[in-house]
Amino acid sequence: MNEKRAIGIDLKSLPPNPSPPDMWQDQAACYGIDPDVFFPTSEEEAGPALAYCAVCRIREMCLAWALKNGERYGVWGGLTEQQRRRLIRYVA
Numbered sequence: 001m002n003e004k005r006a007i008g009i010d011l012k013s014l015p016p017n018p019s020p021p022d023m024w025q026d027q028a029a030c031y032g033i034d035p036d037v038f039f040p041t042s043e044e045e046a047g048p049a050l051a052y053c054a055v056c057r058i059r060e061m062c063l064a065w066a067l068k069n070g071e072r073y074g075v076w077g078g079l080t081e082q083q084r085r086r087l088i089r090y091v092a
């Protein structure tokens, strides 16, 4: 298996120079949603956040920003903390 696609993400498809959240957060599916939803206390509780991400039209920008800035906590771009860590390990 292509490791970079191991969790369904093709890193080459992400914006190389993502702009900061204040440039796009008003277009996000999570705009106005309680931020606590995106900081679940366990991976198992990430479902509601991931559901928003699944229909978000700026998902790639969000994920690219999180990866570029090493966001360690919360759900970003449709990936949980663990999934982002795994993705980073694959490409390191």
Ligand code: SF4
Binding pocket: 028, 029, 030, 031, 038, 049, 052, 053, 054, 056, 057, 058, 059, 060, 062, 063, 075, 076, 077, 078
């Ligand atoms: S991908 Fe998810 S966390 Fe990122 S802006 Fe969209 S809904 Fe919010």
